């Protein structure tokens with residue numbers, strides 16, 4: 008420790024790891040500080056869907072960014088496999104949004120007619136392609152561009168590829184405070200010593216507030232707890248990802264299905280409620296009856312980091328030179344990680360990423376309201 012590092016990234020989730028990889032590729036000296044293990048936060052709990060078209064976005068700019076991000080993944084994942092030897096489990100079979108009855112079928116078809124993405128699959132086409140789906144569905148939208156990954160593997164592949172290219176990876180190391188002098192970042196105090204640096208990126212998920220409080224800066228984030236159940240069947244039950252109204256079923260290697268997810272705003276507790284497991288399993292079995300005969304493997308929970316307006320914080324704080332945020336990606340942090348890494352590394356290099364208006368994502372957008380007491 009102690010040698011001068013250009014950039015310290017706080018957090019070894021998908022956001023910190025992707026940014027670490029991107030910056031290292033650009034020749035920057037990077038240290039990633041992770042208080043426990045890589046992907047131990049939300050990134051290890053996510054379903055790994057890169058669903059730029061199925062997801063609803065609160066801001067049109069975010070939709071554009073989501074598509075740019077999703078489309079960057081296949082090439083990056085191939086590159087990461089070469090550098091790290093880790094397979095991030097890319098599944099390119101597409102996503103289905105099923106209609107349970109004729110009314111839902113009309114709604115979904117109207118979306119396509121209005122210029123939405125995807126093609127309409129009739130009930131016959133649906134049961135030919137996905138025979139384990141229950142009979143009686145009224146069709147589905149199929150979106151071939153949507154993809155999915157195993158997020159913990161992707162995070163590891165990114166962080167270890169960054170390390171292979173020269174980044175320093177500090178596991179079991181907590182960032183405890185940020186040193187600032189004359190409005191310029193000086194370094195990070197960690198549980199293993201002081202790391203001097205010129206630039207710091209806050210990528211620590213939903214708990215960044217306590218690092219910022221001594222600086223008089225606020226980055227409001229709340230945890231939105233989510234739970235997922237994993238089952239394994241003896242034969243494959245699903246090829247495409249099923250993205251329904253209140254549930255998703257994501258096929259993973261080894262005949263596994265990840266069934267998610269619950270959503271509890273403000274809940275920072277750990278563990279999985281028995282009621283959540285029964286709800287997720289019974290809704291999944293309504294879509295794929297054979298799920299009732301599958302083996303229960305495990306269930307887990309994580310906390311989506313959500314800002315008050317649901318948009319991520321991206322970029323440099325206006326009051327402290329060299330202090331950046333890359334946090335608050337709520338339910339789409341895996342999807343948005345590629346574009347986030349691009350935007351942040353561009354900004355840190357003094358470049359404006361073409362085609363993206365970053366104004367809605369500025370990290371100090373709530374600062375004035377806080378000072379006025381609106382958000383307390």
Ligand SMILES: Cc1cc2nc3c(=O)[nH]c(=O)nc-3n(C[C@H](O)[C@H](O)[C@H](O)COP(=O)(O)OP(=O)(O)OC[C@H]3O[C@@H](n4cnc5c(N)ncnc54)[C@H](O)[C@@H]3O)c2cc1C
Pocket residue numbers: 017018019020021022023040041042043044045046047048049050051052053054055056057058180181182183210211212213214218231232233234235267268308309310311312333334335336337338339340341342343
């Ligand atoms: C159930 C569930 C399903 C989801 N499904 C999807 C999905 O399908 N697709 C999608 O795109 N998104 C999904 N998400 C959202 C996604 O998981 C998050 O948006 C994303 O993982 C956030 O990544 P992050 O790197 O910002 O945070 P995290 O993954 O939480 O990483 C932050 C890291 O920082 C570390 N850290 C915190 N404080 C410090 C400190 N002081 N010092 C050092 N290290 C620190 C933590 O240990 C942690 O490892 C899902 C989330 C949940 C909970």
